[in-house]
Amino acid sequence: MGQQESVIKLVELIKHQDAQALIEFYQQSNSNDNIAQLKYLYQQAQSDQALYLFFQDLVSTLFEKKPIPEPLIAGINDIDKLTFFTPALSACEGFDQQNEQGNTVLHALLGRLHPAPPPFNYIRSLMLFERNESLAKALASKNNQQLMPMECYLAFNPCFDTLPAHELTAALALLEAQVKQQASQASTLMLICKHLKKSADFSKLNGNNHRILLLGAAFECANEEVLTLLN
Template sequence: MDLSIQLLNARIAKHQLDELDNDFKQLSPAQQTLQLNHLYESALRMSIKYDFMQNVATRILTTNTPPAPFINQLTTTDALTFFTPALKENKGFLVQDSQGNNVLHNVFKHANAQKLAFNYVRSLMLFESNDDLVKALAQTNARGLTPVACYIAYADKPSTPIKHEFSALLALMEIEQKQNPTAKQQLANILKGADINETSILLSAAYLQRSTAQIAHLIRAI
């Protein structure tokens, strides 16, 4: 077990929560990521401690920027849910990894078709009014893609998202494009010559506001 995890466990066991912030600041980004992931994994193992572990993570990230490796590894809806209170602090939703991806890029890109995050993210925007989350939706990565564009370009999409997730995805497209109306062009560039399925063609058409026939023609253009 890494020393950073041993230290974290010792602090928690001794209720020395005030020391967590200073400890975290002394760690490397890799060790910081280990600590944060350990809190999440502990919460999953012991559901009775979920809220406590979530509060510890929030306490740490309220005064510390999430490390880039942590952003890169946060790829599931469940992890996003756990870390949402922490990411609301200190502009966590806008922090980018080494490829310029924020947490929405990574969660959407690695989307699990059985547990999509669109409705969850849309609900956060509707009911919790987090400006940074809205901005993160329009933030582009090193390839010029927004989180929704990453989903369309790279995620495994065996079928069209179920109705409420699809509706939420369309709403997220609208929110993104009100902020950054030119970003969608980069997806068009990525799609040229790409091998994509019918679901991706349909979603690309919705995102780019073109017909499916135009998208089919686009992907044949090299």
């Protein structure tokens, strides 16, 4: 059965409201089919807000029966996808699940090569109010490059524009939560600075930039020390 056929079959089972058959079919489908099915459910939720919660709850049920498909981890890389999949990831404690590159959903979200700041405040809210143990663990998970999610943000996110105050506060809180579990290594700061020097907007990284402040907080060093490494 191809991916398109697996989605058509899934739709039929949803229409027949046969929950048990739907779960069994999803469990028996391979990883690529599961990704196609989940992509369909996400797209349907986005296109019809009246059914958003229905599809969101359905995905939560599916994740409880079968873990998130590994290749999908890197695909949950913006606020819309994260918001949709949050209840499912919470239900299966899936935030700290890693893919072949050792990345969690947080690595994918925070290290995204997109000129926009990540949703720090949303992630912090999840940690404060949802009691997500796997989310806290994910913050301190190292990928194959030996980088934690916030370190991926510091190294790779190309947006150096000033963060709104609430987002900066949330970013600092996430760094604090990470450091409590696992402190950043000094050698990692040098690696991050090497990556930042390759950025097209490197000239924006002066002493007043919030990225310098966050690097200082992450590695518990003075801003001058960070600037020296960048120069």
